[in-house]
Amino acid sequence: MLELLLSKYNYWLYVILMMIGLYAMLAKRNLVKKLIGMNIFQTAVILFYVSIGVKTGEVTVPILPYGHHHGHEQAINVAHYLNPLPHVLMLTAIVVSIATTGVALAVLILIYRRFQTLEEDEILKINQETGT
Amino acid sequence: MTNQFPALIIAVPLLAALATPLIGWRNSRGCYYWAVFTMALVCFFAIGLLRSVILNGPISYHQGGWAPPWGIEYYVDYLNAYMLPIIAVISLIVIIYSKHSINRELDGRQMPTYTLILLMITGLMGIVVTGDLFNVFVFLEIASLSCYGLIASGQDGAPLATFRYIIMGTIGASCYLLGVGYLYIVTGSLNLADVSQLIPPLYHSRVVLSAGVLMLVGISLKMALFPLHTWLPNAYAYAPSSVSALIAPLFTKVAAYLMIRVMFTLFRPDFFTTVIPATTIMTWLAVTAMMIGSFYAIAQNNLKKMLCYSVVAQIGYIALGIALANKAGLIGALLHILNEAFTKGCVFLVVGAIIYQTGDCTIDHFKNLFRRMPFTMGAFTIGVFSMIGIPPTCGFFSKLSLLMGCIVDRHWVFVAALLISTILNVIYFFRVIKVASFEEPEADYGRKEPYDQVRMEEVPLSMRIPIMLMAAGILLSGIFSSTIAKTILIHIIPAGF
Numbered sequence: 001m002l003e004l005l006l007s008k009y010n011y012w013l014y015v016i017l018m019m020i021g022l023y024a025m026l027a028k029r030n031l032v033k034k035l036i037g038m039n040i041f042q043t044a045v046i047l048f049y050v051s052i053g054v055k056t057g058e059v060t061v062p063i064l065p066y067g068h069h070h071g072h073e074q075a076i077n078v079a080h081y082l083n084p085l086p087h088v089l090m091l092t093a094i095v096v097s098i099a100t101t102g103v104a105l106a107v108l109i110l111i112y113r114r115f116q117t118l119e120e121d122e123i124l125k126i127n128q129e130t131g132t
Numbered sequence: 133m134t135n136q137f138p139a140l141i142i143a144v145p146l147l148a149a150l151a152t153p154l155i156g157w158r159n160s161r162g163c164y165y166w167a168v169f170t171m172a173l174v175c176f177f178a179i180g181l182l183r184s185v186i187l188n189g190p191i192s193y194h195q196g197g198w199a200p201p202w203g204i205e206y207y208v209d210y211l212n213a214y215m216l217p218i219i220a221v222i223s224l225i226v227i228i229y230s231k232h233s234i235n236r237e238l239d240g241r242q243m244p245t246y247t248l249i250l251l252m253i254t255g256l257m258g259i260v261v262t263g264d265l266f267n268v269f270v271f272l273e274i275a276s277l278s279c280y281g282l283i284a285s286g287q288d289g290a291p292l293a294t295f296r297y298i299i300m301g302t303i304g305a306s307c308y309l310l311g312v313g314y315l316y317i318v319t320g321s322l323n324l325a326d327v328s329q330l331i332p333p334l335y336h337s338r339v340v341l342s343a344g345v346l347m348l349v350g351i352s353l354k355m356a357l358f359p360l361h362t363w364l365p366n367a368y369a370y371a372p373s374s375v376s377a378l379i380a381p382l383f384t385k386v387a388a389y390l391m392i393r394v395m396f397t398l399f400r401p402d403f404f405t406t407v408i409p410a411t412t413i414m415t416w417l418a419v420t421a422m423m424i425g426s427f428y429a430i431a432q433n434n435l436k437k438m439l440c441y442s443v444v445a446q447i448g449y450i451a452l453g454i455a456l457a458n459k460a461g462l463i464g465a466l467l468h469i470l471n472e473a474f475t476k477g478c479v480f481l482v483v484g485a486i487i488y489q490t491g492d493c494t495i496d497h498f499k500n501l502f503r504r505m506p507f508t509m510g511a512f513t514i515g516v517f518s519m520i521g522i523p524p525t526c527g528f529f530s531k532l533s534l535l536m537g538c539i540v541d542r543h544w545v546f547v548a549a550l551l552i553s554t555i556l557n558v559i560y561f562f563r564v565i566k567v568a569s570f571e572e573p574e575a576d577y578g579r580k581e582p583y584d585q586v587r588m589e590e591v592p593l594s595m596r597i598p599i600m601l602m603a604a605g606i607l608l609s610g611i612f613s614s615t616i617a618k619t620i621l622i623h624i625i626p627a628g629f
Contacts, residue, residue: 035299038298038302038303041303045306054315089266092270094269096273098275100298103277104280104299107280107284107295111291111292114288114291127289
């Protein structure tokens with residue numbers, strides 16, 4: 001059991017982070033906290049992707065000294081190189097996550113201008129009082 | 133020439149969106165003509181692709197010349213070729229319509245609005261055209277982010293509704309991304325066709341099972357399938373009228389397309405029917421969505437809100453057709469996507485016209501509306517007929533096919549549910565028509581001139597023609613539905629049905 005926990009610790013970590021994010025999004029009543037929860041949720045997915053590209057042992061970054069067209073054709077052992085693809089994918093996902101946060105923050109500013117608060121309970125109360 | 137269309141259909145609206153600020157630098161109203169021009173071009177590409185697929189079969193486009201599965205492949209087969217013209221034509225019609233509506237509701241903000249609209253269409257086109265799982269995520273987020281921006285520009289309650297949508301939409305996209313990651317762990321590939329060939333031996337691996345479930349949940353969230361629909365009604369109701377007319381017919385349907393792709397192309401149909409009982413759960417959720425959506429729609433007194441709940445109910449129909457996982461059901465779902473695109477486009481345009489002319493869309497204020505806006509309300513009636521399913525509108529044929537799908541598999545409960553939800557549709561839409569045509573205005577309401585003195589106050593021609601086009605689309609897609617089914621839809625049915 002302990003071995004299962006330790007050998008796959010990266011997955012446990014991302015699951016825990018993800019649940020923290022989910023909890024914050026669903027249970028917190030403050031909209032900024034919800035937004036932070038969303039950020040943690042996205043980061044958990046990013047960490048998961050980054051960790052699956054990692055290999056242990058004698059590995060290095062995948063920079064080959066010679067390309068395929070220089071007459072130095074040689075077999076490449078994949079086990080000696082990290083998998084760069086998940087990391088590259090996550091560059092895009094990080095951009096997406098930043099953009100989402102930016103849009104959400106802008107929307108929060110709009111909400112604050114309208115209601116003068118970011119507590120969901122108070123906003124709902126104001127909505128009920130004005131009848132919308 | 134056509135072999136470059138899969139790339140152009142993305143590149144043209146994307147570059148046009150980026151160029152919109154330049155166009156709108158001096159005169160922000162010029163953006164409208166720019167958007168119409170771009171969408172006309174995109175329509176040409178989409179219809180060209182459909183024609184080419186029908187004549188020559190599927191098209192595979194390799195981005196940057198990198199062969200799949202290493203490079204990103206744009207793969208257009210019958211299913212995407214069917215979706216592309218729907219998206220392109222609906223958005224062209226709505227954009228033509230949007231001129232006066234956006235000038236009034238979002239004056240001074242035309243430039244950002246049209247930029248976001250074009251970006252969103254790029255995203256929707258991208259989701260449909262790409263054959264790469266990660267690419268789908270990127271386009272999904274492009275479409276969603278521009279959608280958030282568009283909705284947030286709406287009236288009073290819009291920002292809060294948008295924030296909820298952002299939270300839910302991000303959970304959905306992250307779930308999808310996680311599912312893709314799981315598939316990447318076991319297959320080492322992101323190409324849709326490649327992954328679908330690599331995973332069948334691994335169907336009982338827990339990684340693949342969780343990947344399937346995660347992707348399905350993520351897409352259901354974007355599709356607003358019950359019980360994950362809670363973000364939709366407010367977000368769509370508070371958006372500016374042209375924007376809701378654009379996103380209500382398209383966004384959820386593109387998500388439905390993605391669901392068909394994942395369930396029947398990425399995985400083999402038997403994965404979701406037998407390996408995990410996802411389709412059984414989905415059919416029940418779909419039936420509940422039909423019921424709950426219709427009941428909530430009856431309770432609304434605001435036409436726009438009512439239509440938003442109707443979107444939830446109609447998504448139930450599409451999900452039911454997909455989850456039945458048989459030939460008639462899937463054809464019904466695909467026809468219903470087409471039907472819904474035109475119908476919801478039509479009725480949301482009508483709502484926009486009513487708001488433009490009278491300032492609100494509370495149903496009780498609709499008295500004498502048939503007299504005042506005969507063309508608009510005529511188109512609305514056609515839309516209502518299609519939603520209820522009266523021939524020769526497309527709604528009749530899609531519902532008939534869904535009904536056949538239920539009967540073939542002996543799901544009598546679903547047959548009953550389809551019929552009951554149709555009756556509920558009749559109840560809530562005929563209330564609108566009744567108020568608008570038969571009821572005399574009361575004394576306390578501002579307009580109380582005698583019935584025969586009510587003057588016609590139609591919306592401008594640039595709004596009326598798109599509404600008529602949508603109504604014509606409903607009728608034509610109904611009349612030609614068997615042709616569409618025979619030439620296109622029959623090829624979409626996966627093996628094993």
